[in-house]
Amino acid sequence: MRIGSAIFLIALGAILAWAVTPGLIPNVDQTLVGYILMAVGVIGLIASLVMANPGRSRRVSESRSVVDPNTGERITRNESRDGGV
DSSP, X not given: OOHHHHHHHHHHHHIIIXXXXXXXXXXXXXXXXXXXXXXXXXXXXXXHHHHTOGGGOEEXXXXXXXXXXXXXXXXXXXXXXXXXX
């Protein structure tokens, strides 16, 4: 779940819990559904913020060595990059 969809669930839950007249949908407790949606949105928001933490990124390093056939010189190439998710 992304941050935007988590905020959307929180807003939708708040609308159902506090802004819509109870009994609009028969046999459904709109207030309870609103609170459940808000809770799921908060959990999703926390999870998406933890997953977006820059401390979780990995650094990948590669080293390649090749011998030039013409000169016999050893050429080493070092490359490092961020490992994406």
